[in-house]
Amino acid sequence: MNKTALLSICTAAMLTAGCSGNRIEDEIDTVESVSDGGTVVLNSGLTVHLLGVSPQSAFAEEYLRANIVGREVALVPDSEGDQTFASYDDEVWAYVTMYDTGEALNRKLLTLAGPKSYYTGELSDSLEAYNAIFAAGPQRRLTDNELSAKLKSASMLVYGSTKEGGFIGTAFFINDNGLAITNNHVLNHGANYRFYLSDSQGNIDFENGYTLNRIVATSDYRTGPDYTIFYVNMDDDSKKRMSWLTVSRQPVAGGDKIATVGNPAPGELLPMSYASGTISAVRAEEKKLQINAPITHGFSGGALVNEYGEVVGISSSGYDNNNANLNFAVDINVVRDRLDQLNLPYAGK
Template sequence: MKTITKALYLLTVLIAFNGCGGNGKTGNIKVDGIQSKVQKVLSGNEIELKNGLKVQILGIKPTEHTKDYLEKQVKGETVIVIADSRQKQFIKSYKTKVKTYVKLKGEKYCISGKLLLNGTADLRQTAVHDSLEHFKAYPNIGGGRPPMSQTELLTYMKPATFMVYCQNEGLGTGFFINDNGLALTNNHVYDGSQNAVICFFGDDGKLDATNYRKINRVLYTVRTGEKERIDFTVFQVQLDNGEKVRYMPLIKQHARDGEKIAKIGCPLGTSLCDFQPGTLSHYNEGYFTHNIPTNHGDSGGPIVNFKGEVIGVNQSIDFNDVIREQAKGIAYGVDAVLIRQVLDENNIQYGR
């Protein structure tokens, strides 16, 4: 299994750096190198160019998440078509359909490779011959996920994040850490003592009250005290038969003080997916401070770096005890490295 997993990772990376080539002339228009604006998104892995060419993007499985990405990040942009040697090399007319890789003009990574590396798409193992050959020219590949833009990060985070509704009408935010429904939030949001459900966000960023799942059971929960800042619950969401969910991996090593980070949360009373960027301020023992604007309802939500790795769980806000106002710019997160250690010690299987 480890060999298969490693091979799939290599295919993911090599698709990102895909090269091209081949022969077999059947028309007078060379597919490789065609440039045009994306006029329409047809599905989660198909686009139509302004010149009339329809392109099925190799290497990714089409989903609503990949379609959303193409709509927001690729539509209207100029792309370069990259042919695979086992597919068409020449066409008679642009009014046809081809299977190729596609790259945004001026970018290093192919679209399919970028979606695979940041976890938005799943690998479709078809026609990766040229990528495999090209991979040999990149012996030092392996630096992990490429950084994302803010809009890419929001698109990536949204399907893995949800609102937690408790029986006592308390609420907060939570997120998945594997595709089988394992999730995290704060203990003060949900401690397992009452019934609760989670609600997903719709494509418009608003909570969809009709799309909910029950919380099945709590696997681990801890709250060390109001001033200790270590406050989280690991729980299992009851998914439909065969259902898989998007999730975000926990970081393996601490991010650096001053690094760009971001959060998604559900500020109380808005029922909206609220995305805010910021900066990691300082690590402490088991928690860290950050300057992301945070409100009640954001508790339990993910704080990630710009590679989409979870660095912590949004935990609390400081208040001025004299005037009882929110202390601007002082918020806390539970350290994801600590959470990884707890999961490992308790043999709880999470996404890697």
């Protein structure tokens, strides 16, 4: 083929994609829609698969829809993957960065969603770094926005009913098989229970209520630490939607930042609310943490996490009409000891 013919072919190709194609790393565009947990579509029509993020991640999909649609992103290809694309009808694999903040979206989703959302296909550059996200021990401090999303997606509203009436509390998952924790004063053998999942925005799915499978261990709040360990009946599809939290092995101290979620109005069925504060004191003899986070009765049984999103306690009690925010949580150490005694599988074991 002579040079004139080659030039003609290249010139024609440039009308659509350019002689060598469009470079992925040059793309800056707005997210138009979300296809699944690991895929977004840009305004240009280009479909982008997020490297390292499973398309089956329900958490990632919900988070992307709530937080990423309408925002500008930049793309970076994996060094061993395709560097260009021919048409905006194509699909590409890339790392996605938020254009306004520089935040790495792929890493953020994996940090918040956990190993269930991890997918190694097409991944090379960040394989070791992404594997480290799920290694033992905290990785990085989370923002309030991230803590709120992580907590809410792993929590559920507990609704109990007796002949005298109904009551609500909060609980949270600690593995992918329905193992959960709450307070003993929320869940014991004296009522009928329904459990309703929350999404990362705190919206409760009241259309699907789950039932109690069994109580594994409990400690009467009147005589000891206020906790119950239990399983929720969940089918495989429901398990795909749920998230869970890691039980911390890190020591806590007065002044440490903490956060929790729960129902803000015990008399009403409202979305999960986020509350944060600090540990005011560690009451080792009582196996309690004194906290100043502004919580109400509807927060009972909710996870109390550190700034890495790991569970350090269970929100349990406070004083009514107390402006000093004098509230308490069960130290997770006593619950973790019981989990280990029973040889139960949990995140952070």
